Amino acid sequence: MEDSTSLSQKKENQPLREAMLPREEGTAASPQDPRPQSSGPWEAEPAPDARPRPRSSCAQSPGSRGPAAGQGASSSPPPPLQLSSTLARQNLGAPRQPDGASSGVSDAGTALSDPLGPSTDEREWAHRSHSVEDTGPLAWQPNSSSKLCQPKELPSGSVQKEGWSCHKDPGQPESRACEASTSMLDIAVQNAKGYLFQASSKTGLNLYDHLSNMLTKILDERPENAVDIIENISQNVKMAHFSKKLDTFQNENEMLPTYDIAEGQKALFLQGHLEGVDQELEDEIVENSLPNIMESAFYFEQAGVGLSTDETYRIFLALKQLTDTHPIQRCRFWGKILGLEMNYIVAEVEIREGEDEEEVEEEDVVEAEERDNGQSDADREEEDELPKSLYRPSQVIPKEENRTGANKYVYFVCNEPGRPWVKLPSVKPAQIVTARKIKKFFTGQLDAPIISYPPFPGNESNYLRAQIARISAGTHVSPLGFYQFGEEEGEEEEEVESGRSSFEENPDFEGIQVLDLVESLSNWVHHVQHILPQGRCTWFNPTPKHEEEEEEDEEKEEPDYIEQEVGPPLLTPISEDSGLRFSHHVPEIQNIPAWTTRLSSSLIPQYAIAVLRSNLWPGAYAFSTGKKFENFYIGWGCKYSVHNYSPPVPPPVYQEYSSGPEITEMDDPSVEEEQAFRAAQEATELAAQDSESEEDEDDDN
């Protein structure tokens, strides 16, 4: 094996040696120590019993090299390695005995050195030990580095000579080279190789393979200035080796989710083909519903917001899937809400008339149950005589009907395009009211609980819905004139005073100059109803309800007539939005306007678009080209406040009953009082008797 491979490997050895020696250099100081110590006594002994010598030379090297290899790998010698080095040193002792029992560590070495003549081995060994004696570990370093460049030019035979001579004084190599026969050189090579082939007792790797792997890697990848990063390359090679062995099973597992989603998204891309078959379906879809997301994404990109192109397109496809599978009249890409673990992609849709009834039924059931509970409570109340709690939670404000107010639209969310869309429940006023008082991050799981003070009625899906309602109400704007009030409906509702709630597109809208849109905020109007502090868009008066339902005496206890809350009506310009006041105790220092407008490009103004950014809801944007417009939200779903969030104050403590005549008691009656009372009684009794007697007399009369 050696003979056939040695020639080819000699060539390899050239670079190998180069690669190896710098490594030695770096770690030379510490691993050198054991060798002179251990070889010292050997040198003292005379040569004659040569047979065990080669073994010992091989056995010695793992011991002395052990720490060196260890340092190359982990650069901090862990205890086990030192242990093995001492073991190897013990092995050194063993071959001294004439029987020369071979040590387990030197298997590879013996295999190689067996065919060699004992005498040559001896000579070789003498060289090595000699050299170690001659030059101390410190003197070694400069020599080896100066010799490093030489071997390239020399023929392969003398390379080995030179390589070994690195360990010697600079003056000696020539004379040594002359002496050396070719066979001896071969043997030196074999020995070196033998050493390199020794497998590490810890990892089972050997340096030879490692070096050739490293070189393969370097030659394959051709990094710039490879010499600077040789340490890392060595480390990477080792790590690659480990991961190959350990991770084959794991790797496949951890790739699985990637494939799952790719599979899901493949369905998105494939749905187009399915439709091609169904001509009728396509005709239906012409009138629909799907918004042109790519167009608005283009404009938003001009504005410097929005998602990347491929993500937008996936969402586009996901929306198409949504509109195909649900009876949807109008659809819009609302935005993206970031979460801790996952994000939400939100679609705003209007469901076709009469097709969203299942939900209503469900809620009727719930309400009926609630009513039942109430009745049973009332029954129990009649039986009991002790006073029951008079506290009743303030009246639950009913939610708005579907298609009106804050529930005008239905929202679908999904975590990632390709995953199923989930319909969010309709929002209740109490949820909006509470959501205003808390500030939470979304987790990305719709069923996660919202732990907050005050307690939030619902889970994350309700909170998400409430925030969507708030953001929509605050930040959905359109250029002035794009929408107008519907004629019939509008007039009716004007009388109702609650503000008109519906609008339609203005067919005569001619567009607004982009510059005007940028310069004046009054050219933008809200087209989503303002949400009152009550949590609804239209005012619901809780007091008259009381009269109908509750008993009358309670009405007297709650005389506070709640004044109707009024917000800005629909289609109010956003210039009237209340901005952020910086500080209440030092007013007027910095008033932050609620909106920032900008032209998308200052360089080419004639084709620029107007970009509107909300300062109240960071992440809410709108653009308008004059004729077209779109709103978009991307962010954490939290409102901006100049001040830090402070949790709401705890509710007032309920006062105890004031101590009135019903609470306080009289002192116990004293003896005097009782006596006086008795006297009084007796007096009345006497009087009664008298009168009785009188009566008797009268009767007698």
Add this chain to the structure above:
Amino acid sequence: MDTESLMLSLELAAGSGQGLSPDRRAALLTSLLLVKRDYRYNRVLFWGRILGIVADYYIAQGLAEDQLAPRKTLYSLNCMEWSLLPPATEEMAAQVATVKGRFMGDPSHEYEQTEFQKMSSEGEKPFEEDVVVQVKEETRLVSVIDQIDKAVAIIPRGAFFKTPYGPVHVNRTFEGLPLSEAKKLSSYFHFREPVSLKNKTLLEKADLDPSLDFLDSLEYDIPKGSWSIQLERGNSLVVLRSLLWPGLTFFHTPRTRNHGYIYVGTGEKNMDLPFML
């Protein structure tokens, strides 16, 4: 994010909605190249954008050969003309700490901050006095960028290595984190001089590789949970979002060298974090 791979990086970071318009992108690609030449930086990073009310600040940073050396920060309002910012000092930070609210977008804007300071002159009882402190927006900008850098600038483990001579260099052989490592906060480091590393016990340090683990790891950040780590695009992209400084997005594609961070936000620290988690 590196200017060389700006387009790719922007595409990757876009999941948080923090893009750049095409004209800004083009301008940056041109001007940062010139910045690199004129200031002789080894690397130029596009750091991000601070949203002001009137205008936005675009921030770039120049790095020397030693990646951990103090970085030079430049800002620009139009992405073409860059001006160098002075280095941040402790004094500035103290001054700026009183200023709240949004940036205006005008570097010469002065915040007037009335402060109640306790003045105690000799022999008299201390009385409170209104002191008007004037802070220039430029100072605030410097200080905020420095704070963000120290708090949330991050790199994946192995992207940089410490050379035996001391300076920290870009690791050419970095091939990205394996997917299993990419999900852990411990595989990301703060891109600044280590602070807590020195305080670790010997036992904790035992497993560290001195040429790679020379920085503070993210997993010990306070409060716990100040990072949101997500796998996007079907697990092919790791995105870390700072919750302490909302607006900072870090992205890394596992098994590739693409990584970087960008800050797009108002330049305000989220002090409400414990309430929001």
